[in-house]
Amino acid sequence: MAPLHLTFACGDYDRTRALAEGTVRADGIDLTYLRLPVEETFFRMMRHQEFEVAELSLSSYVLSLRTDPSPFVALPVFTSRMFRHGSLYCHADAGITRPEDLRGKRVGTPEYQLTACVWMRGILADRHGVPVDSVSYLTGGQETPGRIEKAGVDLPDSLSISRIPEDRTLAAMLADGEIDALCTPRVPSPFVAGDPRVRRVFPDVIAAEKEYYAATGIFPVMHVVVIRRDVYDRHRWVAQSLYKALLAAKDAAYESLYDTSALRFMLPWLTPQLEETRALLGKDYWSYGVEGNRETLEAFLRYHHEQGLSARLWRPEELFAPESLESAVI
Known part of the structure; x- marks a missing residue:
């Protein structure tokens, strides 16, 4: 079977770079990675649904759920997290x-x-x-x-x-x-x-x-990865394939960040800052998935609802493709 060609619009991040460079590949997918500023990606995706896969603001994604059927299906992949x-x-x-x-x-x-x-x-x-x-x-x-x-x-x-x-x-x-x-x-x-x-x-x-x-215990989530609804409905397997690849890309970024032979970024104290971060937030401080981020997601969804942006209070599981929440047990 020929690979499925998909375009992925996303920022230029260490945790997704292996996908952009092709050193990590999603099973069955030929991915074109577009490095775009987040504001441009969000605007074009929300207004025109231009990309098959894209990084999207968590708030904008939750807003999109008010449409039935919603235009996107998310993966529990958090391309941006940041204390604010x-x-x-x-x-x-x-x-x-x-x-x-x-x-x-x-x-x-x-x-x-x-x-x-x-x-x-x-x-x-x-x-x-x-x-x-x-x-x-x-x-x-x-x-x-x-x-x-x-x-x-x-x-x-x-x-x-x-x-x-x-x-x-x-x-x-x-x-x-x-x-x-x-x-x-x-x-x-x-x-x-x-x-x-x-x-x-x-x-x-x-x-x-x-x-x-x-x-x-909250490290705020800012962005998720979404699949356009029509793509997901035709190819449900894409959710699991992309999720596995994005996890692998993140793991590769973790490994390269802790390479002390030469600084990967122009931060003089990058290594001790990384070690302090691990000590405070845990080794997998940039975790994906729902279970390790349940309290964070629940807090955001409560805020979204309390601030008049959601008509009802969503549960974290309702946000994401079921295929990305499951894994085979050997």
């Missing part, structure tokens, strides 16, 4: 000296449904006494005017959400004090430039994130 305490910025004169001070403030976000922002709103509500409806949200382009939600959202009237002017950006409004804070996956340009008017809400991000993990 460092994603909160504030204006220096906004009177924000601790996270609790965000209550009653004007907080910008490129899109309300962004996974990073779902996580931070949930963490602020759970751990810092900042209910989701205690903040006024403003959406729009961070660095370029005119950004729109890639997926339409129908939110409760209890939330205060408005668009910024079409000719303005969130980054400029934060620097000018027109918004009090900004929640964003990408570092805003004024902060990069060292503008003293912009600082992080959590001044010691690493300490805050380590404390959060110690208290919760």
Whole structure:
């Protein structure tokens, strides 16, 4: 049987590079790997379903489940994971000296449904006494005017959400004090430039994130891998084949990262940082699958529902192809 030709749109990651380079292959699949920026992949997949397989925002994927049948089927492969305490910025004169001070403030976000922002709103509500409806949200382009939600959202009237002017950006409004804070996956340009008017809400991000993990055991999931529904329905075996290959690619990345003969990345203390990470989070700190990530997924799904993005509370098993949750026992 000839291999099935599939296109996989994904970021340029160490944990998927073996698939991109062809040193790991998915059984029965001839894979074309497209290295694309995440925003482009998400937009093109959500709006036009351009790729057979793609990396997708966890929040956008859960939003897509409201359609019956849903356009995608996910694998429990988490191409992006990241603690997000460092994603909160504030204006220096906004009177924000601790996270609790965000209550009653004007907080910008490129899109309300962004996974990073779902996580931070949930963490602020759970751990810092900042209910989701205690903040006024403003959406729009961070660095370029005119950004729109890639997926339409129908939110409760209890939330205060408005668009910024079409000719303005969130980054400029934060620097000018027109918004009090900004929640964003990408570092805003004024902060990069060292503008003293912009600082992080959590001044010691690493300490805050380590404390959060110690208290919760959660290493937030940002992105999953999805298969387009029509491909999955015709070739159910693709889910297991891709899942096995993505696991193998991740294992190869683990191995190469701990090669001390020469640094793989331009980080002087990469090896001790890796060893500290293993000590704190465990050897398989970037785990795939549901069981090892159940509490993390349940927390996110609860946040998604509580923030008005899900009509009902999903269970982790409902998100993923059954074939990716099973394995043969020898």
